[in-house]
Amino acid sequence: MPAHNILVINCGSSSIKFAVVNQTHAPFALSGEAERLGSPEAVLNWQLAGEKASLKIANGDHRTALTQLLPIVERAAGGTLRGIAHRVVHGGEQFASARRLDADALAAIRALAPLAPLHIPVNLLGIEAAIELFPTLPQVAVFDTAFHQTLPEHAFRYALPEHLYREHGVRRYGFHGTSYRFVSHRAAELSGLSLGDSSWLAAHLGNGCSTCAIVNGQSLDTSMGLTPLEGLVMGSRSGDVDPNLHSHLARTLGWSLEQIEQMLNQDSGLLGLSGLSNDMRSLEQARDQGHAGASLAIEVFCYRLAKSLAAMSCALPQLDGLIFTGGIGENSPLIRSKTVAHLKLLNLALDKPANARTIRGASGPIQAHGHPRVLVVPTNEERQIALDTLALLN
Ligand code: ADP
Numbered sequence: 378m379p380a381h382n383i384l385v386i387n388c389g390s391s392s393i394k395f396a397v398v399n400q401t402h403a404p405f406a407l408s409g410e411a412e413r414l415g416s417p418e419a420v421l422n423w424q425l426a427g428e429k430a431s432l433k434i435a436n437g438d439h440r441t442a443l444t445q446l447l448p449i450v451e452r453a454a455g456g457t458l459r460g461i462a463h464r465v466v467h468g469g470e471q472f473a474s475a476r477r478l479d480a481d482a483l484a485a486i487r488a489l490a491p492l493a494p495l496h497i498p499v500n501l502l503g504i505e506a507a508i509e510l511f512p513t514l515p516q517v518a519v520f521d522t523a524f525h526q527t528l529p530e531h532a533f534r535y536a537l538p539e540h541l542y543r544e545h546g547v548r549r550y551g552f553h554g555t556s557y558r559f560v561s562h563r564a565a566e567l568s569g570l571s572l573g574d575s576s577w578l579a580a581h582l583g584n585g586c587s588t589c590a591i592v593n594g595q596s597l598d599t600s601m602g603l604t605p606l607e608g609l610v611m612g613s614r615s616g617d618v619d620p621n622l623h624s625h626l627a628r629t630l631g632w633s634l635e636q637i638e639q640m641l642n643q644d645s646g647l648l649g650l651s652g653l654s655n656d657m658r659s660l661e662q663a664r665d666q667g668h669a670g671a672s673l674a675i676e677v678f679c680y681r682l683a684k685s686l687a688a689m690s691c692a693l694p695q696l697d698g699l700i701f702t703g704g705i706g707e708n709s710p711l712i713r714s715k716t717v718a719h720l721k722l723l724n725l726a727l728d729k730p731a732n733a734r735t736i737r738g739a740s741g742p743i744q745a746h747g748h749p750r751v752l753v754v755p756t757n758e759e760r761q762i763a764l765d766t767l768a769l770l771n
Pocket of ligand 1 (some may be wrong): 584
């Protein structure tokens with residue numbers, strides 16, 4: 378019997394990332410992205426069997442893109458498509474694992490829209506179009522928050538009046554859960570430890586950034602909260618600020634809620650601090666050329682990251698290792714070394730050559746001899762989503 382393929386779909390407001398993931402082969406049979414949907418420049422880019430291709434779909438929306446994708450997916454899967462997996466950003470308290478999409482699940486996801494008003498409606502758009510276009514295939518939702526449903530109450534509650542939690546779901550949920558599940562499995566494998574009997578600190582550093590404490594395969598704390606804005610400095614998100622900042626800006630500058638939200642989510646983080654870019658690669662280059670803003674952004678990023686990891690260590694009985702993942706975690710020896718330099722009290726130290734060479738998809742240990750393990754582990758959220766989906770469908 379041929380191994381099964383899963384089409385993994387990740388809908389953003391103007392984009393759809395997709396991949397056909399095979400149960401047994403590591404490289405994706407098909408991967409790509411529909412970009413700038415809804416605009417005259419809308420385009421579908423994909424890579425099939427090593428060949429790159431693209432198709433202009435001027436003014437095409439999510440549905441148009443999925444319709445165009447259908448024959449390409451069928452070619453990639455060669456008649457062995459087992460199902461479709463949708464990445465859904467927020468699963469609230471209702472979803473602690475992947476779920477087959479039926480009318481009840483769809484209604485439950487729709488009811489979560491107030492928790493992620495920018496993301497849930499576009500996730501639903503993709504799900505509804507896929508159900509219409511692939512009516513005979515089972516469809517599954519995999520949630521970014523699900524892995525963190527094991528947080529104990531002392532970690533997930535805010536110190537706010539109780540009714541805000543009980544009646545309105547105001548609590549910490551956490552995100553990047555699929556990535557943390559994948560890299561913690563890999564870290565245990567790489568170290569010859571059992572995931573069910575090991576304790577990890579992990580940092581997922583992409584455009585969004587977060588940290589997580591993982592004990593015996595379960596998330597016990599994480600830095601993101603009700604929304605992905607809480608916690609670390611990110612590409613264009615501020616991370617933690619004094620909550621009174623909102624009223625301060627409203628009172629002193631007359632800013633509206635929308636202006637404040639835009640500033641905290643799109644104009645802050647590395648971009649706001651540097652005045653230059655939200656992209657770490659550009660900032661490292663600018664720092665090398667003496668750009669003061671880029672240098673400051675990198676210092677604040679690393680200090681805040683180290684502070685968050687130290688805080689996460691409160692949830693661990695012992696430390697079996699620190700995991701770096703995401704575009705920055707996987708590729709930046711500078712950020713790893715600057716962060717670890719702030720964590721001497723955890724006895725962490727890096728081996729310089731190992732840190733320098735573990736980039737561009739390489740994985741493995743980078744700690745100095747005799748110090749606690751530090752691992753670089755490239756994440757693969759699409760593969761984890763496909764594996765979760767196959768486990769559910771089989
Ligand atoms: P997303 O969260 O969108 O999936 P990624 O995980 O791809 O993002 O991470 C993007 C970030 O990784 C960007 O800030 C990018 O500059 C950074 N990055 C990628 N390669 C390098 C590198 N060689 N050095 C430093 N930063 C890098």
